[in-house]
Amino acid sequence: MGSLSLRDVAKSFGDVKIIHEVSFDIPDGGFTVFVGPSGCGKSTLLRMICGLETVSGGVIEIDGTRVNDVPAARRGLAMVFQSYALYPHMTVFENMAFGLENIATPADEIARRVGEAARMLKLEPYLQRKPTALSGGQRQRVAIGRAIVREPRIFLFDEPLSNLDAELRVGMRAELIDLHRRLRTTMIYVTHDQVEAMTMADTIVVLRAGRVEQVGAPLDLYNHPANVFVAGFIGSPRMNLLSGKVHRLDDAGVSVELPGHGVFTTTARRTRLQVGEPVTLGVRPEHIRLDGDHNMLAGGVAGVEQLGGLSYIRLAESEVTVQLPGQTKLGFADTARVHLPADMIHLFDADGLAVPRVGVTA
Amino acid sequence: MGRFLAATRGFGRWDWTDWAAHAYLVLGVLVMLGPVLWLGLSSLKSESGLLVFPPTLLPYEQASVAVEGRGNLKLFHVTAGEYAGHDLAEVRRLGLQSQLVDPAAPATLIRLPLDSRVPVTRLRAAWENYSGLFEQFDFLRYLWNSVFITAVATILTLLLNSMAAFALSKYRFAGREPVFLLMLATLMIPPTIVLVPNYLIAATLGLTNSPWGVIWPAVATPTGVFLLRQYMLTLPDELIEAARMDNASEWRIYWRIVLPLSAPALAVLAIFSVMWRWNEFLWPMVVLSRSESFTLPLALNAFQGELTTQWNFLLAMTMVTLIPVTVIFLALQRHITQGIASAGVK
Numbered sequence: 001m002g003s004l005s006l007r008d009v010a011k012s013f014g015d016v017k018i019i020h021e022v023s024f025d026i027p028d029g030g031f032t033v034f035v036g037p038s039g040c041g042k043s044t045l046l047r048m049i050c051g052l053e054t055v056s057g058g059v060i061e062i063d064g065t066r067v068n069d070v071p072a073a074r075r076g077l078a079m080v081f082q083s084y085a086l087y088p089h090m091t092v093f094e095n096m097a098f099g100l101e102n103i104a105t106p107a108d109e110i111a112r113r114v115g116e117a118a119r120m121l122k123l124e125p126y127l128q129r130k131p132t133a134l135s136g137g138q139r140q141r142v143a144i145g146r147a148i149v150r151e152p153r154i155f156l157f158d159e160p161l162s163n164l165d166a167e168l169r170v171g172m173r174a175e176l177i178d179l180h181r182r183l184r185t186t187m188i189y190v191t192h193d194q195v196e197a198m199t200m201a202d203t204i205v206v207l208r209a210g211r212v213e214q215v216g217a218p219l220d221l222y223n224h225p226a227n228v229f230v231a232g233f234i235g236s237p238r239m240n241l242l243s244g245k246v247h248r249l250d251d252a253g254v255s256v257e258l259p260g261h262g263v264f265t266t267t268a269r270r271t272r273l274q275v276g277e278p279v280t281l282g283v284r285p286e287h288i289r290l291d292g293d294h295n296m297l298a299g300g301v302a303g304v305e306q307l308g309g310l311s312y313i314r315l316a317e318s319e320v321t322v323q324l325p326g327q328t329k330l331g332f333a334d335t336a337r338v339h340l341p342a343d344m345i346h347l348f349d350a351d352g353l354a355v356p357r358v359g360v361t362a
Numbered sequence: 363m364g365r366f367l368a369a370t371r372g373f374g375r376w377d378w379t380d381w382a383a384h385a386y387l388v389l390g391v392l393v394m395l396g397p398v399l400w401l402g403l404s405s406l407k408s409e410s411g412l413l414v415f416p417p418t419l420l421p422y423e424q425a426s427v428a429v430e431g432r433g434n435l436k437l438f439h440v441t442a443g444e445y446a447g448h449d450l451a452e453v454r455r456l457g458l459q460s461q462l463v464d465p466a467a468p469a470t471l472i473r474l475p476l477d478s479r480v481p482v483t484r485l486r487a488a489w490e491n492y493s494g495l496f497e498q499f500d501f502l503r504y505l506w507n508s509v510f511i512t513a514v515a516t517i518l519t520l521l522l523n524s525m526a527a528f529a530l531s532k533y534r535f536a537g538r539e540p541v542f543l544l545m546l547a548t549l550m551i552p553p554t555i556v557l558v559p560n561y562l563i564a565a566t567l568g569l570t571n572s573p574w575g576v577i578w579p580a581v582a583t584p585t586g587v588f589l590l591r592q593y594m595l596t597l598p599d600e601l602i603e604a605a606r607m608d609n610a611s612e613w614r615i616y617w618r619i620v621l622p623l624s625a626p627a628l629a630v631l632a633i634f635s636v637m638w639r640w641n642e643f644l645w646p647m648v649v650l651s652r653s654e655s656f657t658l659p660l661a662l663n664a665f666q667g668e669l670t671t672q673w674n675f676l677l678a679m680t681m682v683t684l685i686p687v688t689v690i691f692l693a694l695q696r697h698i699t700q701g702i703a704s705a706g707v708k
Contacts, residue, residue: 050607052603052606052607071606072603072606072607073606073607073608073609073610077607078607079603079604079607081600081603081604082600083598083600085598085600085601085603085604086604087601087604087605087619088623089622089623098605098608098610098618099607099608099609099610102608102609102610102611102614103609146604146608150608
């Protein structure tokens, strides 16, 4: 059991409001990732959930019980800190056993649970070592082990992989997903890295400046970003965003005029829009192609990145990035004409909100 | 060690700066260690050996010999006259004459002028200065008083100061800074000013002539709180939050997490506290007036009588007084450097 529900949760430090009335639900057993740029309040939100920060407004419920005033230790949660926060003067075993000793668990039960966690995390050879004698990845596992032995209702991870090097991070990512599959416990994971969010999450909560921008499955966020921010934040390299004006409204879609580049057809619905209204047109680099006879955008090549299996070119003026399969012969100062497929174009209105597309119910 | 002592500026030979540095350091050693060495050697001299002029560095004592029928007699070396070169034992002095006997033939009395003989001296450590402390004086009581006060006051100081430092460094509460500043401000009041009010309080509470009268006023030290607070500020908050998530009570966080991690700072404060309490003089002298409750410094002071001072015992006692502080310092010294080093890195 470990479902979580936030209702209009807010947090202020003095006059500064850090979290603005946030509401969402996290189902039992899911892997939820809070993602957002640094300073968006995702860590604060996590600390409020686990009880290390007080709640200024709203209600936090765990398994349907209001926990606003329940102390951190009684919420049945376990947290893995960014710095791991291992007790440096205790051995790995003592680190993992400390939480159990505090609730007067019998010694044989402690030994059993720690042994089990150590086996699961391949920490058995290191139980008698001090944390300083471990590598970064091992310390990370000890921190996770310390959370596991307490058999919490929900695991909370605060940017746990950010102190590891890139290679180890990919490995730990897979281990965490595997761990979640085995434990089937609710996990909430905070990161600023959208790749981590995309690869690990069942549900992503995108946060910006203390507000929830969108909640959804990774591919929903990728395919149907609710606004310009999510569109730009999810996906790598980021979506190309071009400013234009509504040119014509058709039942099949809205045409948009991009200054200096002509008119582009989209599959956006005509509702809500008026001719002449400023809009933002978004298209991902991987959806742009070189072949096509309409929706063509021309520009000089301002930069080429050859990755071997993939190539990226950047067009001058429009600053559009294009992902090409394989290797490209295009070079600096060549002129490229690229096709923006109408059904792959996202359209955002003047407020930055996504305009629904024809034939898509989202 | 040898290489360290012979280290030069790095040109492979002795620069004038090396000479200057070594000369300065040797001077420092003499100034620092000289008096202690002098004290140590002097504490092994007999009462008469201390009064010899010119003073000797090593503990010499006039040799004596057992002479049949005459008991223990002092031995003299004859420098002139018929017996020049002989070692004779003096029976008695008569005016400017001395009556001596040859230890081998004690029956014949020999008369010699005083200036034709010099005392025969030999090296002998007067350990009885030390054993006398235990036999002739209530030294063990003074030692116990000092040890008790020092140990109890140091333990209480560490406990109370670390609790205050924990609160001041890790809890956010209204008035935290003012409380801290107020505590530091008391450092500016000289102890002599609060001597009388403190005594009145101690007297009202009935603490005079009790070791607790020395212990209680000493356990709360602003220096100690400051030292520990500054160190605890460097402990990451996440550790305490992790412990809180681990169901640890605030007391357990303090006892199991904060205290062990503050060990280097606690060692420093322990040394300070031991030195303060062990050497403290003015306050114990005010509070403790009965000799059976005296600490070692007070007992030392009492040795200097109005008319006579038994220097040999005084010096031996001073020497014994120095030992515990030195031992504690040597034992905890590693922690001090470690504490300073780790505070510098993190």
